[in-house]
Amino acid sequence: PGILHVVATPIGNLGDLSARALETLKTVSAICAEDTRHTRQLLSHFGLDRPLLALHQHNEDAQAAQLVARLRAGESLALVSDAGTPLVSDPGFRLVRAARAAGIRVSPVPGACAAIAALSVAGVPSDRFVFEGFLPAKASARRERLSRLVGEPRTLIFYESAHRIEESLEDLATAFGNERVAVVGRELTKLFETVLDGSLGELKARVAADPNQRKGEFVVIVEGAGDDADASIAEGRRLYAKLSEHLK
C-alpha cells in the first residue's frame, strides 16, 4: 500500500515550507487539500504541479473511503490544509482515522502551527497547555464554554478571527477577570506580525482602541488559573469523593 503523508504548510511566510514538505508534495500521486485553489497557488509558487483533490468538512466522510482505496492500491497521497498543520482546527481527522483503520501508514511532515508558534514567543508557562481552538460563535455558548475553563490551571490557547477578536477578548476578561495575564499573537510570520502581552483588561482596551490590532489572524494565549486554583479544585474533588463514599 501507499503512504498518507500529513504535510504542514506555512501559516503566512512561504519560507516556512520545509525541504521535506516540498520533496513530499513533489512525489505523491495526488494532494488532498481543503481549498484546491488556495493550494494550487502554493504549489505554483514552488513550481509544483500535482493533481489536487478537495477534502473538506462536507465531503470528508465520503471521500475518505475512495482515498483509502487508492492508498490500498499503492498510491501515496499527501494531506494539506490552507495553512499550518492539518487536523489542527482543520479537516483531516476522519481521513487519518480511516487510513489507520485500514492499516495504511500515516506519516507526518511537521511544520508550522499557529498555536505552537504563538506559544513559543508568549513567555507564559508552557510545560502544560490546553488547545481550545475556536470559541463558539454564539455569545451564550462562548460564555458557557469560558465559564467551564475559569479554574483550568494549564495555559490556554485559543484561535480567533478578525471579526470576533474584540468580542472574545471582552468575554475572556469577563470570565477570567481583568487581571489574568494573556498574550495576543497576530499575523505571525507575516509582515504585520505583532505579539501583545498584558492583563486581559489591558489587551481588551488596546485592541478596542486600535483598528489595526483587529486585522488579520489571531492566537490568544491565557495563563492558567495557577496552583492556588489547582489546589482548591483538587481539594474540592477530594472532599466530593469522600462525601460520595458516605452517601453510598
Ligand code: SAM
Ligand atoms: N491548521 C492551522 C494551524 O496549524 O495553525 C490552523 C487553521 S485555523 C482554520 C485558522 C486559525 O489559525 C486562524 O483563525 C488563527 O486563529 C490561526 N492562525 C493561522 N495563521 C495564523 C497566523 N499567521 N497568525 C496568527 N494566527 C494564525
